[in-house]
Amino acid sequence: MSGKKQVRRALLSVTDKSGLVEFAKSLAGHGIELVSTGGTARALREAGLAVKDISELTGFPEMLDGRVKTLHPRVHGGILHIRENAGHVAAVKEHGIEPIDMVVVNLYAFEKTAQKPGATFAEVIENIDIGGPSMVRSAAKNWEDVAIVTYASDYSKLSEELAANNGALTRETRWELAKKAFSVTAAYDTAIANTLEKITSPEPAEAPVQFADAAKADFPAVLRVSYPLAMSLRYGENPHQRAALYSDGTKTGVAGGTQLQGKELSYNNLVDLDACWELAQEFDAPGVAIIKHTNPCGAATGETILEAYKKALEADPISAFGGVIGINREVDGAAAEEIAKLFVEAIAAPSFTEEAKARFAAKKNLRLVEIKNAQTPQVIKQVSGGLLLQDADLGHVTADELKVVTARKPTEDELAALLFAWRVCKHVKSNAIVYARNGQTISVGAGQMSRIDSAKFGAMKAILPLEGCVAASDAFFPFPDGLEVIAKAGATAIIQPGGSVKDADVIAAADKLGVAMVFTGMRHFRH
CATH class of the missing domain: 3.40.140.20 (AICAR transformylase, duplication domain)
Incomplete structure (x- = not known):
């Protein structure tokens, strides 16, 4: 699949100008005519390159504050006509349309504008690129004849190939570029749809845009996920599994x-x-x-x-x-x-x-x-045939929100240890039991099939003494037996959600053993 095609004219219109001048110089070095728009044309001229304005190509000025500049038959006809189709060639010749063999485009940074503090609704809408995605799609559709370049990271490799082939690119390269281009437009449209869906109201247009609280907003009618490849990994959980990070x-x-x-x-x-x-x-x-x-x-x-x-x-x-x-x-x-x-x-x-x-x-x-900290309001998990979406477990409780259910109240030291253990417990696979003291885990019982087994396992594997520690349980005790194991191990206070039909029996067991117990009213299952 060689199919080398000569590049004679390139249209460049980019927001990210990283590496642009160097790439344009390599194009010009092969006698490729450069056609450009606005700020891109200005940057190329300042670098001493000869550039034809898009208005020269179209015979029509840029208008509507730049909203219309590349949406023209002389642009899209030059990109989309099939070079080996006699009818297409005759049509563009009749209308004086010149072929465009390469399109170099990257899109307005829509998400950055939308997330900018104080950005207005009008600004957000104005930064929806129309001409750019249209050119990208046109060039990618006609990849047999046109090279579409959407990533600055490809400039160096393309320059090398043009040099090796006297200004031509192979069919393999054009195909790879086209696939990347369609992924770019898909991700761009996803970003727009996801952002607009979060905006509570378009009024007033000149006021800072208001986004719905992620914790209270409805789940999207369509879940759109578009993450670019960050790196390929050697393998997955095991060597026979392939893996990648996005x-x-x-x-x-x-x-x-x-x-x-x-x-x-x-x-x-x-x-x-x-x-x-x-x-x-x-x-x-x-x-x-x-x-x-x-x-x-x-x-x-x-x-x-x-x-x-x-x-x-x-x-x-x-x-x-x-x-x-x-x-x-x-x-x-x-x-x-x-x-x-x-x-x-x-x-x-x-x-x-x-x-x-x-x-x-x-x-x-x-x-x-x-690592820079990230707020993840929602989490996704794959199941066969679909995806599960849920709010991230960001739930916390304060000392004032705890309900003391036993005759004995926890001491100040026990209370501090209970709140520490509760925070750790949220990150332990259920069924989870955490033994702790003075800002330190003493032992952890994780992922057992029954809560009493987690309590026993945590107590059994403890290296530090358990006497006088506290314990946290990520969910309620269905029976008193788990609590009794924890108390026997040496814990003097317990934090748990409560809510079992056997709560009264569990509380009675705690009182009998002299254990202080508090309810959070919040569960922390982790699967």
């Missing part, structure tokens, strides 16, 4: 993180990094979460990251080996010195000091990832 383009969260060093991130690394990062963000104080297979084997807060790390590791140093660490503050040299003693796969933090980077540099395979 990003929403915000450069936030794990998908938008910056890897500073270490081996290539794997599928499992990314899943665990997401789990530890989300848990670390739960804490207002310096906090550290150590994750193994998406469950916390240790989590803690402290006066410093070093203190928080030591406490998190102390809870379960055996499971922490080969784990992934999430940290909610900059990592300094003292913390790095201590963390470097343990074999871990990856560390996520907002930043690392130069001293910390230097200490970790000796561990060549250790992946360091800097």
